């Protein structure tokens with residue numbers, strides 16, 4: 091009997107853990123790599139919930155409607171067949187999570203409770219208090235711990251993926267990784283590798299993402315020959331809490347439970363929020379979008395807030411902030427359904443949102459773009475697959491709230507099964523690959539480290555990072571002008587030049603976080619150019635991508651997937667485009683201000 | 687206000703083999719800062735208070751919203767999450783030290799994998815038959831969900847273990863967090879089926895009897911988990927199980 095398939099999973103968020111569970115269940119052996127202990131992955135941050143059309147509220151909801159909302163919300167840029175499969179699988183995924191012991195909220199009859207999220211008219215979102223992501227991640231983490239205890243999974247926590255090991259045929263045969271404590275660089279052979287490394291928030295400096303969401307792994311793979319798709323589609327969440335270290339999310343569930351967004355009608359109104367009478371408040375979302383009201387999709391809400399603040403100059407006290415108000419809702423209901431997220435506001439701002447309206451502003455939140463994968467989660471490099479936020483498949487031009495968690499778990503499951511199949515079908519297993527393939531990759535990575543360690547310029551990596559974040563947030567998020575984007579890209583080139591003169595303030599070989607960060611920074615800069623240039627190329631407006639000079643969706647020219655590949659000689663991305671599979675739902679205009 | 691500053695004393699230890707020492711830092715005050723945003727600022731500065739170049743401080747963090755459990759450290763002597771420690775609430779100079787009960791990695795980072803090992807010991811999971819579609823889980827009342835939910839919010843920060851007088855190498859005590867997880871899984875209708883195994887894992891060396899009910903744990907827990915209630919409930923169940931085992935073997 092041939093040896094069990096050997097799979098490497100990089101990343102232990104929802105997607106990675108879901109993949110691990112499927113592989114272990116199907117007889118494979120997994121080496122699981124993660125920068126942070128997997129239980130501390132970014133997925134714990136998800137607050138609001140997870141979508142599945144279980145139709146437990148007698149509303150006539152169905153997986154097809156979930157599918158239609160997802161495609162429509164994504165402005166028809168997603169390939170339709172995999173999205174349909176995901177929506178059909180979603181109710182079963184919720185059942186599974188329920189069986190794993192997730193403490194979902196319940197109805198009086200003891201069934202799962204569902205709430206409404208943005209971009210739909212149905213109560214389709216299951217939730218566990220206001221810490222759904224934490225509960226889901228723990229459920230999967232516990233199952234993986236069980237497989238680990240039984241010897242099917244080996245964890246490498248505090249290890250960072252540096253690169254894929256590719257043989258002469260450009261087939262992936264394992265990875266090269268670095269121990270973040272001993273700083274040892276080592277290669278790990280495998281039949282197939284699944285990348286589940288999450289979001290890219292750090293490219294924008296401050297975002298709602300966690301610290302390790304740098305997109306560094308995705309960028310490395312793009313530089314090694316993987317396509318990166320739809321990079322220009324960046325979701326900015328309409329309601330985040332501005333902070334010094336990060337933008338903390340105020341979940342959409344705050345609006346799902348009845349939260350109302352408003353500004354004082356009078357510019358620069360200095361009165362305290364509660365003393366402003368109802369007729370002097372402008373509930374602009376409810377006025378502009380009577381059907382969806384405060385629950386319009388994220389891109390619509392974000393642009394509306396920008397408009398009110400920057401065009402009408404109605405931000406609170408002249409600042410870029412608007413009110414998100416929950417004070418009209420009963421305290422007991424708020425505590426029961428939103429306690430976790432209200433706690434965040436209280437803890438980090440110091441005000442009680444049950445008593446005073448919260449001050450919020452849009453913040454970079456999610457990347458719809460990511461590694462290009464086919465309908466089985468395979469990238470274009472044989473032996474490399476991807477799942478979760480790091481790939482591009484399920485959300486088109488804009489992701490609906492509570493759809494990410496389900497796409498992570500679904501994508502993880504699909505990739506796990508496919509990885510086992512791929513490994514079983516391999517003609518030559520990793521054992522017969524020449525050791526020189528591994529040694530060459532290891533040397534390449536050690537050389538990079540040595541170069542960084544001996545570099546003695548004057549540039550501070552943390553400062554370059556800050557500048558990159560500012561450039562990207564200003565010119566490559568909510569409102570995009572070609573001229574500004576091109577300037578932003580030119581500045582990124584300058585930052586890459588400055589990067590060559592970097593100075594590490596730490597040259598020790600033990601738990602050196604500076605060198606790890608410097609490596610990530612380089613990769614972030616390369617990926618930032620993919621985002622910027624992709625945005626410059628796409629002369630239309632679609633979903634989260636909005637250009638005032640091209641305000642309409644242009645299906646004739648732009649109903650296509652952007653695919654960036656790295657051109658080593660030019661040291662920058664080159665672009666090609668691929669038709670979108672629209673075989674199931676014909677595109678129609680996306681309008682939330684009227685019934686369609 | 688322009689020259690208002692933040693003063694810090696940070697315990698440095700480049701690696702486990704060398705002795706620790708203190709460094710002083712100073713940086714400009716800004717509104718709404720927390721300990722992590724200060725550490726980020728210091729990474730950019732890379733200088734001590736008297737202008738001497740130094741290395742950025744090593745510490746663990748990820749979510750920055752007190753839900754990943756990474757950033758526990760001693761802040762002015764007290765175990766706290768650095769991301770939710772607001773500068774304006776702290777007395778200066780702010781003293782930062784690593785947790786004391788866990789092996790040091792470097793500076794403020796320690797190795798807390800013992801908690802994850804303890805979770806294995808008590809089988810803190812629901813042993814599902816498989817991930818294939820077997821329909822919904824058992825129905826549960828709202829009251830039941832309300833009882834379980836608080837325990838499911840444990841972020842594995844290990845603060846409760848840091849402050850526990852019984853948590854040390856001599857006792858090998860598993861600590862409050864692990865006991866609370868036993869309760870969580872034993873409350874679940876499916877998890878209940880393996881309750882005896884989890885309870886037995888808490889008997890013997892390092893088990894629940896090591897707890898002296900000092901209650902430090904419940905006071906420090908950043909997630910307000912009712913730890914003493916969990917310890918009392920599980921403690922009774924362990925005794926009950928021991929008695930039952932005595933009569934059935």
Ligand SMILES: Cc1cc2nc3c(=O)[nH]c(=O)nc-3n(C[C@H](O)[C@H](O)[C@H](O)COP(=O)(O)OP(=O)(O)OC[C@H]3O[C@@H](n4cnc5c(N)ncnc54)[C@H](O)[C@@H]3O)c2cc1C
Pocket residue numbers: 100101102103104105106123124125126127128131132133134135136137138139140141222223249250251252286287288289298299300302303306307339341455456477478479480491492493494495496498
């Ligand atoms: C504040 C917030 C709230 C959200 N709320 C919701 C919600 O309510 N509903 C919803 O559907 N979605 C929500 N989302 C989106 C959702 O949380 C994420 O898209 C999802 O959790 C991503 O999961 P993932 O498994 O892809 O990656 P992550 O959970 O980010 O995990 C990435 C993993 O990769 C590892 N990793 C990264 N790089 C490397 C490397 N180089 N080497 C080794 N390991 C590496 C990390 O250590 C980590 O284990 C929210 C997002 C944010 C920011």
Ligand code: SF4
Pocket residue numbers: 846849850851852853861862896897898899900901902903904914917
């Ligand atoms: S009650 Fe006291 S002895 Fe028991 S776990 Fe808590 S701190 Fe430790």
Ligand code: SF4
Pocket residue numbers: 839840841842843844845846847862863866906907908909910911913
């Ligand atoms: S019980 Fe509380 S203090 Fe202990 S690890 Fe969990 S969250 Fe931290």
Ligand code: FES
Pocket residue numbers: 746747748749750751752753754755756757758767768769770
């Ligand atoms: S960084 Fe996650 S708890 Fe502080």
